[in-house]
Amino acid sequence: MTQAAAAPKSTGASMAKYKAALRRAIRRNYHEPEINFLNITAMLDIMTIILVFLLKTLGESTASVPQSDDLKIPTSFITSQPSMEGVVVTVSKSQILVGDDKVMTLPGRQSLAQSGVGAQYKRSGPNDLYIVPLGNALQAARKTDKLVRQAKGQDASMSEAIIIADNTTPYRLFIEVLFTLGQNEFGKYHLMVMQKKKGTG
């Protein structure tokens, strides 16, 4: 508005009239500023939160089962929610793991189907179902889980196990793993499966 002072005085209307006309013109031409960009900050916040939530949930859940040639979990029509409680025991085609720790390497499938993991890993011969290396690892896991359950105020008389086994695991090996778990005070098992819909084979 300082430029208005520079209005010519010698000719035309008076300064007051000139300023009044200028104010009127400014009022007439004034309009609300257009929003020429979309404010997506709020949407971005929401999407970032959803993304972080999903990644965190997936990372923590047992649903993030790594699928590979060595471990393909079986499919089932069951629709229940996967249980998150328990020590994870993984039985792949080539090895057994407790948590992330490898316990032992498995022999070929033919041998597994006949006598399980082999007499050298058993407590008392090939017909025994107790797998000693797995039992040792489970004892340590049980101690930790017992303390955790006590701290949480849960029933510490037994632990739970989540069993993630390859779909070609022979029944003999499966039973040996269950038996060894049972001998180490694991009283409830959650067999991890992949959901499929009826009619998908």
Place this chain on the structure above:
Amino acid sequence: MAEDKLSTAQVARIRRLSQPKELTPDEEGGELNIVPFLDIITNILIFVLATISVTFTATIETQPPASGGSGVRKEIESKALNLTVLVGDFGFSIKASGGNVAEGCSGVGPGVAIPMKGGQLDYDALTDCAAKLKGSSSDFADETQVYISANPGTDYQTLISTIDALRSTRQGDPLFTDVNFKVAK
């Protein structure tokens, strides 16, 4: 004395000064250009959603296996069906409190209750047989436990499919939802 009318120069000046100011990009509030970031976030989000949609998992609850008919199995009343399914090389053998179920799931007798069909295990027939056995007496209506045993070489997927076949009827009514594994001596 000033004139009443605005001069041409004054009118031109008023017109020029009254025009709304166009803001330069520097004066527009310093908005950060987050569109590329948003693109990346959207792509990751879609990828994550698409990925989890195919990896839904579930768990089947069970207990330590029983050996030779003993074990941790819950107390079952004497009038229980006491169903045991054996997955064998020739099909499903079924035992109940009355004895071995005969071929074709028709009464008591020797043989494989549900033989292979076209070289494959007949899960639909197993479901129908389990439903028939459970429906044979009102005493079995509340029974939900089943024992499953198998040949040593039976693969895990076959076991899970057998559990699926025994869990509910084809119409979705619950049959035997509590699974226990058995070790043949």
